[in-house]
Amino acid sequence: MDSSELRTQALSALRELTGRPDAEFHPGQFEAIEALVAGRRRTLVVQRTGWGKSAVYFVAARLLRAAGRGPSLIISPLLALMRDQVGAAERAGVRAVTLNSSNVTEWDSVLAALGDGAVDVLLISPERLNNPKFRDHVLQNLLTEVGMIVVDEAHCISDWGHDFRPDYRRIGALLAELPADRPVLATTATANERVVADVAEQLGADTLVIRGPLSRASLRLGVAPVRQPSERIAWLGERLGDFPGSGIIYTLTVAAAQDTARALRSAGWDVAAYTGGTDPEERERLEGDLKANRLKALVATSALGMGFDKPDLGFVVHLGAPSSPVAYYQQVGRAGRATESADVLLLPGAEDSDIWEYFATASMPAEDDAAAVLAALTDVGGEPLSVPRLETLVGVKRARLDLLLKTLQVDGAVDRVAGGFVSTGRGWTYDAERYANVAAARKREAQAMLDYEATGGCRMRFLAEQLDDPEAADCGRCDTCAGQWWSDEVSDSGRSAARSVLSAVGLPVEPRASWPSGLPSIGVDLKGRIPESERSAVGRVVARLTDLGPGQLLRGFLAPGAEDLPVPPEIGAHCLRVLADWGWDARPEVVVSIPNARRPTTVASLAAELARVGRLHEAGPLTARRETGSPDVNSAFRVRDVHDAFAVSPELAAAVEGRTVLLVDDEIVSRWTMTAAARELRRAGAAAVLPFALALRA
Known part of the structure; x- marks a missing residue:
């Protein structure tokens, strides 16, 4: 032919x-x-x-x-x-x-x-x-x-x-x-x-x-000044109607997507959150609603990205910047594919760099983790090990373990077979130079994203040059070429409404109901479901550290390396709101704290103030039998670290017997510390245990 x-x-x-x-x-x-x-x-x-x-x-x-x-x-x-x-x-x-x-x-x-x-x-x-x-x-x-x-x-x-x-x-x-x-x-x-x-x-x-050329003539780009999250949400709640058609509002975290969608719905907009945690059937329905313009916007993480096809998408707004100009351009490229004009606006946040750093480090394999996985697979003599079984042997969290196994497999060190993973016997060498180069490239990309935000030149040219587009040229449409095309105005009532929605506190924390599998193999004689008689009730935290409201305040106060201080009045007020709105089955009578070597002053002051204001008996802390280590391990290893790490003294047992206990700590990470401490209190006679912490680190 x-x-x-x-x-x-x-x-x-x-x-x-x-x-x-x-x-x-x-x-x-x-x-x-x-x-x-x-x-x-x-x-x-x-x-x-x-x-x-x-x-x-x-x-x-x-x-x-x-x-x-x-x-x-x-x-x-x-x-x-x-x-x-x-x-x-x-x-x-x-x-x-x-x-x-x-x-x-x-x-x-x-x-x-x-x-x-x-x-x-x-x-x-x-x-x-x-x-x-x-x-x-x-x-x-x-x-x-x-x-x-x-x-x-x-x-x-x-x-x-x-x-x-x-x-x-x-x-x-x-x-x-x-x-x-x-x-x-x-x-x-x-x-x-x-x-x-x-x-x-x-x-x-x-x-x-x-x-071919990668610039998009239909896109009108802009970057707004850095503002506090509530200010950005207030502005968007009043200005969303200025954007043409329907579109996508991108956020960097799941919590931000959920918070933003909630605030915009409260402001009267038909929007929905779309994240990696959204069920597949729900994702398909939401995509269809956006394509049919039944929604003004999806508030999405990067889970809605490559492959989503709505040629007439009218706008893309980012609440927080992606970590590289190339990633940013891919997301904004969803807009204006079959329209003459589409609006693209970036609303950066002061927290962006911290989020970039977290995701960058989480994606890199750790040499010690890889060695532990290969040793575990070698020790069983060729028997396939499932991921849950490997978790009990190496202590790596599930998401990180999955990523590590993929890396080891494509490098030929392990293979996936029926029943799990096996070692190929070829060994594996940590390519420190390669990963260092990748890390350095990621840092350069992050700096380039900050340069994009600050540039006084054409924004489309900047993005095209990042892609080495030989036809990069000034667009004549962006805010630096043609001037700011959006209004910065936001009313006091809009600010107040956004703050009201975002300042909501009192996130429920469900109790752990079952022990992780494989505990006996690492010396912990626990398995199956946790008996109701040894389980805590549903607990509360003020907020997630990633929330756009009080989470921002808590993140600063609880930041790694921050000074161990008493709980400040503003955070204390949030705590009291949580207690007032809790709706518990039985009002707590006793406050008990978890021994906290990292922030003893914070936890002690929190327990004392809650007891004083609530007129509860402050019974003091549990007894620490040993250090519990870092929570940054998988569930099985975390249970091993906290199991029998706390004891109930005779004086404390007398104080909690037959009573409802408010169990206090600064943060909840995996829920296993609270689970182990609550178990000891229930076994000592407490009628119920209500976990309470300032923040959920998730």
């Missing part, structure tokens, strides 16, 4: 995909399709959001299938992306199916259709490549006949990409097993030259790179 005939067929497929009989290829689209279908090449496409990268791979998939090739495998990072792509494929006459965590009940029928040749495109997440059943029973057979492999959001492959994911590193090994003439397409909208070179190298030496 010559190029002209191929172009005719491709254009026909494009018009079916878009539903527009007059559709034409954007510059670079047909060149990519031709490279894949006729040239059978490995191709990296770097083009701005809205250019039509998905059109390239669906048209190519259809043409390859028509030529008798096998189904295409598309590796996509997010469920939202998969849902949108399946719909797009159907419009192009492409039979597309997906295997993901939200359609487990459909897997058998999907695999049957794949085996019957009734599938043109299979979409999976990169995590699926690590699933033993899929890897051993589906992937190996699929790779022998696959017509094309597509890696969407390919910047995730690179260590230097703003959203690097260990699971993506498996893709390089997978591609290395394929014949050189098997078409491979990698796509991204956010990659600088360093990331492009890294991804192209992993695809293969002969990779064709098709790169």
Whole structure:
């Protein structure tokens, strides 16, 4: 088939995909399709959001299938992306199916259709490549006949990409097993030259790179001055109607998304929170509501990002800045894809840098943790260990352990099999230089984000230059090119309303109901459910440390390294509000504190003041049998550290017998300290134990 005939067929497929009989290829689209279908090449496409990268791979998939090739495998990072792509494929006459965590009940029928040749495109997440059943029973057979492999959001492959994911590193090994003439397409909208070179190298030496301009003429960018969270929320509550259509309000934390959504709903706006903790079914419903303009906005974390497709999205507002200009540009690129204008405003916060630092350090593997995991797997002599079992052996929290296991697996040190993980025996060397370089790159990105906020030049040019776009130019639309386009005004009543919503205190803390599995193996003779007679009641904290209201005040007072001081009057007033609104079944009669070596003055003053104001008997602290260590370990190790760490003296036992106890500490982190202390008090005769702390560190 010559190029002209191929172009005719491709254009026909494009018009079916878009539903527009007059559709034409954007510059670079047909060149990519031709490279894949006729040239059978490995191709990296770097083009701005809205250019039509998905059109390239669906048209190519259809043409390859028509030529008798096998189904295409598309590796996509997010469920939202998969849902949108399946719909797009159907419009192009492409039979597309997906295997993901939200359609487990459909897997058998999907695999049957794949085996019957009734599938043109299979979409999976990169995590699926690590699933033993899929890897051993589906992937190996699929790779022998696959017509094309597509890696969407390919910047995730690179260590230097703003959203690097260990699971993506498996893709390089997978591609290395394929014949050189098997078409491979990698796509991204956010990659600088360093990331492009890294991804192209992993695809293969002969990779064709098709790169276009990345600036977006439809976006009107702006950065507002740094304000307190309540001031930002008050402003947004009064000015949300100034933004066109419906849009996305991004926050850096789950707590901020929930708090902001609550405040905006109180101000009369139809908004909803969307985070990593939102159930899959609820996510799909919320995405549909935003696309249908039934919501003014979703208040979202980065969980709503890559792959969400609403071409007429009218605005993106950030309450807090992402940690790099490239990550920021990817998120704002959701707006204005099919409109002449969309508004993009950044409302930075003083707390942003602290949040960046937390996430940056949490994503790096720790050498000691890796050594502990490998030692545990070696000691069992080849027996697979599940993640819960590993937790009891190494003391690493679940989320960090999952990330570490992914890193060790893609580095070849461990393998995932039926029943858990095993050591491959190849060993593992901590690449200190690599991780130091990545950490340094993250710091440079963070500084670049601060530079973006402070720049006196064109903001679109700044972002394009961060992506090494050779066509970067002044946009003439942003606040530095054309002047501030939004009003800073906010009324006193708006401020008061926002403060009222955000200053709400009294977060419930549910008691632990069951012991972690595997405790006997680490010397703790506890298992199963915690008896009701040894359990605390539902407790309270004033706020999370990440909350936008009192959490801000508490974070400063309880900051690591802050002086151990008595509880100040403002925080004390919040505590009294929590007690007044508690609604307990039985009013507490006795105050008991947890021994706190880190902040003894704070905890003692809190217990004394609550007892004085509430006219309760102050019975003093529990007796500390030993230090309890850091709470930054997994549940099993934390229980080991706090189990039998507290004792009830005879005097204290007499004071609490038959009475309801208010059990006081400065922070609740894992809930296991409160669980262990409450258990001792209940076993000493307390009728009930009500945990209370200033803050929840979550």
